[in-house]
Amino acid sequence: MNYTLITGACGGLGGAFTQILAEKGTPLFLTGRSAEKLNTLKTSLQEKTSHVEVFPCDLRDEESRAAFFAHADSLGATFDRIIYVAGVDTQMPFEQYDEAHIMTQTRVNFEGAASFLRSFLGRSPLDGNTEILCIGSITSIMPEPYFALYAATKKALEYFCMALRTELKGRAKVTVVLPGTMPTREDIKASIEKSRGYSRFTILSPEKVAAKALKAVKKNKKRVIIGFWNKLTNFGVHLIPMSWRLHFGAKVWKGSQKDFYGT
Numbered sequence: 001m002n003y004t005l006i007t008g009a010c011g012g013l014g015g016a017f018t019q020i021l022a023e024k025g026t027p028l029f030l031t032g033r034s035a036e037k038l039n040t041l042k043t044s045l046q047e048k049t050s051h052v053e054v055f056p057c058d059l060r061d062e063e064s065r066a067a068f069f070a071h072a073d074s075l076g077a078t079f080d081r082i083i084y085v086a087g088v089d090t091q092m093p094f095e096q097y098d099e100a101h102i103m104t105q106t107r108v109n110f111e112g113a114a115s116f117l118r119s120f121l122g123r124s125p126l127d128g129n130t131e132i133l134c135i136g137s138i139t140s141i142m143p144e145p146y147f148a149l150y151a152a153t154k155k156a157l158e159y160f161c162m163a164l165r166t167e168l169k170g171r172a173k174v175t176v177v178l179p180g181t182m183p184t185r186e187d188i189k190a191s192i193e194k195s196r197g198y199s200r201f202t203i204l205s206p207e208k209v210a211a212k213a214l215k216a217v218k219k220n221k222k223r224v225i226i227g228f229w230n231k232l233t234n235f236g237v238h239l240i241p242m243s244w245r246l247h248f249g250a251k252v253w254k255g256s257q258k259d260f261y262g263t
């Protein structure tokens with residue numbers, strides 16, 4: 001059976017994708033780090049779709065990634081859509097990073113995506129209707145002081161998807177979506193509460209972003225920014241010199257700290 005594979009399925013945006021597709025009765029293969037959270041999610045979806053498989057995977061870990069696909073193979077699972085949602089967003093001066101912060105963010109945001117996509121391709125029909133959807137971030141539209149590694153990993157993901165799209169032309173649709181702020185986790189909701197500026201206008205619900213992203217990959221869009229204010233931001237930053245962008249970017253992010261990368 002062909003499944004839709006979703007990483008980060010227990011998270012805010014991943015959960016929104018999961019709910020939308022479960023409502024349609026789509027066969028789902030879901031992953032995250034916690035077997036307990038995945039099993040709870042599976043139970044909650046049973047009334048909506050009878051075809052849900054879950055298996056934990058730590059995307060930082062090569063062996064864990066291999067175990068995920070070995071389990072899928074043992075069930076005879078194939079995939080016609082992958083939605084790579086998992087991501088880690090640490091936001092603080094780079095001097096405060098340790099090795100764990102560097103390794104976690106680069107591996108989950110980029111290495112895990114490349115690895116999962118490669119394994120996915122070998123288990124997909126690649127018949128022109130296969131869909132690859134990756135979640136980047138609006139932060140990747142420019143280098144972001146104090147959010148530097150996150151923005152760089154998301155830029156790497158964006159360029160990777162756009163290049164892969166050309167390699168897979170006619171066999172798979174490949175879309176990268178660059179969401180702006182979404183009120184998913186409590187720490188993000190708290191920082192939205194504190195923010196008084198322009199960024200308040202750019203906020204969109206994860207449900208809206210997930211619905212638009214699914215439509216975008218169906219239409220085989222290359223790179224998608226969702227929402228009027230996010231599109232305006234993208235347009236605006238390219239009108240000002242890079243030195244100004246970096247100066248104002250540093251002012252925006254310097255005060256905020258986000259150190260959420262799980263355990």
Ligand SMILES: NC(=O)c1ccc[n+]([C@@H]2O[C@H](COP(=O)([O-])OP(=O)(O)OC[C@H]3O[C@@H](n4cnc5c(N)ncnc54)[C@H](OP(=O)(O)O)[C@@H]3O)[C@@H](O)[C@H]2O)c1
Binds near residue numbers: 011108
């Ligand atoms: N929220 C925003 O404002 C915003 C804005 C732009 C882009 N994004 C991007 O949108 C995506 C979803 O973010 P979200 O807001 O929904 O955050 P979230 O609720 O924290 O979801 C992130 C997901 O990543 C998974 N994950 C983290 N480390 C992992 C690891 N080592 N192995 C496997 N999975 C791991 C988590 O799974 P478990 O905890 O279940 O293991 C979680 O489900 C991310 O890629 C993020 O960068 C978010």
